[in-house]
Amino acid sequence: MAIAIVDDTPLNLTLIQALVRKLTPPETEIVTFSQPLEGLQWCASNEPDLLIVDYMMPDINGIDFIRTLRKLYPADSVPILMVTAAHEKEVRYECLRAGANDFLTKPIDRNEFDPRVRTMLSLRESHKRLCRWNDDLREAVIRKTAEIIAREQETVMRLARAAEFRDLETGAHILRMAHYSQLIARRLGLDDELCERILIAAPMHDIGKVGTPDHILLKPARLDDDELEIMRRHARIGHDILTGSDSPMIQMAAEIALSHHEKYDGSGYPDGLAGDAIPLVGRIVAVADVFDALTSPRPYKAAWELERAAAFLREGKGAHFDPACVDAFFDQWDAVLEIRQRFQDE
Structure with a gap:
């Protein structure tokens, strides 16, 4: 899995990265960005399995970040966790409307952070498993359809040859x-x-x-x-x-x-x-x-x-x-x- 963390405060990046690292296997790729536009560029080229993004950032805030990302990845694919201040109630509502799946308030409480991240990663894995199953099913249907068409073609040509012999x-x-x-x-x-x-x-x-x-x-x-x-x-x-x-x-x-x-x-x-x-x-x-x-x-x-x-x-x-x-x-x-x-x- 690949997890992207976007926050303009280095201390927050370090903290969230450490918390995520304790919840994920060693091979998990965790990328951090203190510049939101750099994070957005990376996400556009690399579909993350989870995005954790702060609200208050320079150049582009978290809500606009999410809106841009949702044009690339629908809400049922890449889960997004928004981090906001405790008093920013209207902001939390807006971030959910923009396409965030869940939010956390600052300061981050590990007892709240861990289960939410686990749940979102589990949902992401289920989504990927379903996509793989759909791909396998689609390939199976294509193969079977091709086999049916080939048999039909053979039947048609053999019938045509039967008429040809007469x-x-x-x-x-x-x-x-x-x-x-x-x-x-x-x-x-x-x-x-x-x-x-x-x-x-x-x-x-x-x-x-x-x-x-x-x-x-x-x-x-x-x-x-x-x-x-x-x-x-x-x-x-x-x-x-x-x-x-x-x-x-x-x-x-x-x-x-x-x-x-x-x-x-x-x-x-x-x-x-x-x-x-x-x-x-x-x-x-x-x-x-x-x-x-x-x-x-x-x-x-x-x-x-x-x-x-x-x-x-x-x-x-x-x-x-x-x-x-x-x-x-x-x-x-x-x-x-x-x-x-x-x-x-x-």
Whole structure:
């Protein structure tokens, strides 16, 4: 522990220091200051476990000293013991209002001094013990939360890979579109936690394709109207697979699965939502998913050139796509190209 004593009278400093020394272990640091401003400067850089301060001092009195210190350390942390003259009753009231925890009157009576100092040091030790316990608890919560998030991420990626094994799309596709989605989200000003959640949830957008028949899912040609109707059911199937979870990440994945094929003008599926009625995450993923699908080869088509795919997105602003999401995507074109380079198809 560290105990600070501030009194402009050297004799008082010596007396109080001796009394404190008899009450504390040998390793306790006891610092004394006859100049209150020096004591205040020390306390600002070194949190004391107990402050004993006189009232009548030059430059700054004890009450102003306490008020200044309480701006640094709240009343439930550093205990303060004020020393005043016996007749200074109003001063004692004022010092308590300023943030002192207790006071002593001069001349100091050891029978009064000892138990009060012991009590304040005991309270300080209890406060520090509680802080350490809170820190340990906070670290444990952080560790457990990180473990839960890691398990959720693993579950999401394994489910996404399960859909990938049935689809003609590649694992690199879900990585690219997920990172494109995160780019858009950041540009739109979403907070870091949501942006990270979108990165993890976006790969689940087509999980509903596990319920699509192989002869439709793997058909190496364009689908007819009946087949297209069956294919479109994957949005609802994906939502039904994921909905009902307590996990915010899985909840977002369910929302993405259901809404990423909606179009801004209301012509999309499965619910024909339009504009802001489409969840923002669905509007974000729509841009990311379509761009990567266009620029990736499929058995039934060649990959589009970047310029052609970019023109398709721009032409679809306000019709297929949310204009703000398209603008956010192209505002970070260099980052888009870097992601495309980093996650190439094998």
